[in-house]
Amino acid sequence: MKKKLVLVGNGMAGVSCIEQLLKLAPNRYDITIFGSEPHPNYNRILLSSVLAGDADMKDIVINDWSWYEENHITLHTGQTVTHIDKDRKLVRTDGGISVPYDELIIATGSLPFMLPLPGADKEGVIAFRDIKDCETMIATAKKYKKAIVIGGGLLGLEAARGLLNLNMEVSVVHIHPYLMDRQLDQPASLMLQRELEGQGMKFLLSKNTESILGRKRVTGLRFTDGSEEAADLVVMAVGIRPNAALAKTSGIECNRGIVANDFMETDVPNIYSIGECAEHRGISYGLVAPLYEQGAVLAKRLAGVDTQGYQGSVVSTKLKVSGVNVFSAGQFKDSSDTRAVRLQDELDGVYKKVVIRDGKVIGAVLFGDTADGSRLFAMIRSGEDVTGKEKEVLLGASAGGSAKSGVDLVAAMSDDEIVCGCNGVSKAGIVQAIKEKGCTSVNEIKACTKASGSCGGCKPLVADVLAYVLGADGVTSVKEGICGCTALGRDEVVEAIKRLHLTTSKEVMNVLEWNNPEGCSKCRPAVNYYLGMVWPEEHEDERESRFVNERNHANIQKDGTYSVVPRMYGGVTTPKDLMKIAEIADKYEVPLVKMTGGQRIDLLGVKKEHLPAMWADLDMPSGYAYGKSLRTVKTCVGSTFCRFGTQDAMGMGIKLEKKFERLNTPAKVKMAVSGCPRNCAEATIKDFGIIAIDGGWELHVGGNGGTKLRGTDLLCKVKTEEEVLEWSGAYLQYYRETGKYNERTAEWLERLGLDTIKAALEKPEDRIALNERIDKTLGLMKDPWKEIIEEKKLNETFVPLT
Ligand SMILES: Cc1cc2nc3c(=O)[nH]c(=O)nc-3n(C[C@H](O)[C@H](O)[C@H](O)COP(=O)(O)OP(=O)(O)OC[C@H]3O[C@@H](n4cnc5c(N)ncnc54)[C@H](O)[C@@H]3O)c2cc1C
Ligand SMILES: NC(=O)c1ccc[n+]([C@@H]2O[C@H](COP(=O)([O-])OP(=O)(O)OC[C@H]3O[C@@H](n4cnc5c(N)ncnc54)[C@H](O)[C@@H]3O)[C@@H](O)[C@H]2O)c1
Ligand code: SF4
C-alpha cells in the first residue's frame, strides 16, 4: 500500500516540491492537496504582469486541472485546512473534509500585512496577494480614477505600475524617505524614483498613514502630519507575515514562522514545512528561489534520496516594472567593516555598487544596467576572494570600455553562473538542455529546465544562451504579442492597419480583438505611432496615448518641475537668441541653465504653469528634448573655421535638423556631423552620423552612446549634400516603417542586419519612394507650442500631470 502524503497549500512552494517528488519517486505516495483558493496551482509572481496587461490569467497557470488528474493527485480547492490532529494523523477542512496522512507538508504561504488603521475595513481597501485582489483592481479601474498604494517596496511599486497601466492616477505612500529601502541604497532609490515619476507615478514620501477616510467606501487617507490625499482605491503593500496560524493552533513549534530544520522537518514527526510560512535558521523568505530550494530538499527527503539538507539562501531581487532595471542582492548596506566600489552615471541613469567585506563580495545594487547581476550574484554565493580586483568586479562586463551584451556576455559567463535566479538554473544546465534534449526555443527550455518560468526576468538571457549555442539562425523564436492585450506582434498589427485601413486606436483594438479593449500603457503609444506612420494624413495623433513628457511637450524632472530646451539648429545660436534666452531665464527665475550633451541650452526647474508663457516669450521652436523624434544634430565647426575641416559640417547639420525636426520615429534619434575624420562631433555613436572626407561624406548608422554603447556601421559614401539628405531621408523612413515602437536604431539594425538595410536603400528608385513618403509626413508636422499658443488651446490641451 502506498503511503498517504497530504499537502496543505496549493501554492508555488508546495506544488513545486510535489513536482520534484514525482520525478524522484513517482509511485511512492497517494497525494492529496488542499488549497483555500478556487484555482489550480498558479504563478503568483506573474500577477504583477497580469495587472500591468502583459500577461493573461490563463498564461499564469503552472499546473492545470489535468496535471493533477494525470498524476493521480486528489485536489481539494476552495477548502481551508482548519485543524491537524497530530495523534490520529489526519487533517480537517472548513468544508468538513477529513483526510488521514502518513506524511504532511504545510506550505500555507504568507498573509499580506494589513495596517490596523481606523477605516481599514472600508470597501476599496485591499491587499495584492492573489487572483481575487488582481481582479478587484482591474474591475475598480473601470469605475474609479484615483488609487493610493501604501508601501514603496517591490510589491507596492509593481502594483502602482499595473494600476497606471489601467489608466488610474496613482500615488505611492511610503513611510521612509527612500523607495525600496529594503533593497536599495539612497542613490539607486533616487534614480528609481525619478524614472517612475517620469512614467507618471506620484510619491508621498516620509508619510505615515493615520486613518482611512470615507463612509462605506474609501475616499482618501489622512496622515499623521495632518495632510490628506483623496483615493477611490487603497492597496496595502507593506510586507507579509508567515501564515503559521494552523500550525500554531495544532501545537507545532512556531516563532514568526513554522520552525523547520535543514530537512524542513517541524518538531512533530512526519510533519514538514516549506515556503513563506516556514522559518529556517530564523529566516522566513519572501521570494521563490529559496522556497524552491527548500522544496527540492524536502522532495529528496520524502523520496529517500540523500541530501545535505537546506543551508539557507542569499537572495537577489529584480523589480518587474517595464523600462526600469533594478537589481539588488545580499548585504548592500555599508557598515564599519565593509568597503564599497561605486559607479554613478547620472547622464545615462546608471548606478552600480558592490559591497566588499574581508576581500569578498557580500552585496550589490545595480540600477539602469543590470547585465552584471548574475555574475555578481554568483560571486556573492561562491564567496571567492576578490582582493586587488575590486574595481574589475564592479566594472565587470563593461571593463575595457565596451559593455558586453547578448551572446558575448554569455560567452564570458562561467558554466556554473546562474541564468535563472528563481529556479536556480545555471548556464551549464541550459546548455545541456539544448545539446542533449534538443531545445531550440525559450519555451522548450522552460519546459525542460523551468528556467524563465517564474518571474520571467531571465528570458532575454536564456534566449542569448540559445543563440550562443545554436547561432541566431538555429533559434526558434516564439511569436510574442506587442503586449498582454494581444497575441499579435508588431508586423501583424502594422499589416492589419494597412490592409483593413484602420485609422484609430479604438478601431485597431476592436477589430483585432484586443483582450483589453482600452489597451495598456505599452500598446497605446505603440499603436498610435504605427497609425501615424501608416496613415500620416488620416490619423489624428491621440495625445492621451502618449507618455507624460510627450503630452506636455516638456521633460518632467525629479521635483515635478520641467525643463525647457529651445531648438538650436546644428547647435548654432546667435547673440540675439542668447540674450532672449537669458532674459527669459531671468524673468521666470529659472534656477539652472545648462548646456546639454547635444549642444543645446536647457532651462531647468521651470514650473508647469510657466511653460506656455515661457514658450510664447521665447518664440523659438521646441527642441523636442523629450520626444520619440529627432532630438539634436550635433556639429563641429567644420570647414567654416577649423583648419582641418574639409566640408561645412554646421551647414549640413542645420539642413538635416531643419528637414527632420518633429518627425515621429519609433524611438529617439540623434545625429551628428563632423567636418573631417577627426570626428569631433562624435558621429560614430549616433543613430545617424555624417563624417566629411575629401570630396564627400561618409554616412554612419546604428550608433548609440547610452547604456548599451555601440559604434556605428558604415552605410555608404556619397559626394554631395543632396545625396546626404536623400540617403538620410530614405534611411529614417525605412526605420520608421520597419522599426518596433521603442526600438532604437542600434537594436533595429542588429535585428534586421546591415545587409538587409543596405539592400533596401541601394536602388535610387527605392530611396526616392521612401523620401516621398517621409516628405509627406514632414509636411504635416507642426510646432506643438506654436500651435497651442496660436490656437489659444492652452487650457484644453495642456494636460496637467498625473
Ligand atoms: C504580486 C506578487 C509578485 C511577486 N513577485 C515576485 C517575484 O518577482 N520574484 C519572487 O521571487 N517572488 C515574488 N513574489 C513572492 C512569491 O510569489 C512568493 O514568495 C511565493 O508565491 C510563495 O510561495 P508559497 O507556496 O510559500 O506561498 P503561496 O504561493 O502564497 O501559496 C500558499 C497557498 O496556500 C493556501 N493556503 C493557506 N492556508 C491554507 C490552509 N489552511 N488550507 C489550504 N490552503 C491554504 C493559500 O491560499 C495559497 O494559495 C511575488 C508575490 C506577489 C503577491
Ligand atoms: N519583484 C519581486 O521580487 C517581488 C515583487 C512583488 C512582491 N515580492 C515579494 O512579496 C512580498 C511582499 O512585498 P512587499 O513589497 O509588500 O514587502 P516589503 O517588506 O519588501 O516592502 C514593504 C515596504 O512597505 C514599507 N512600509 C512599511 N510600513 C509602511 C507604512 N505604514 N506606510 C508606508 N510604507 C510602509 C516598508 O518600508 C517597505 O519598504 C515580499 O516578500 C517581496 O519580496 C517580490
Ligand atoms: S572634426 Fe575635423 S573639422 Fe570638425 S572640428 Fe574636429 S578637426 Fe575640425
Ligand code: FES
Ligand atoms: S529569474 Fe525569474 S524566472 Fe528566471
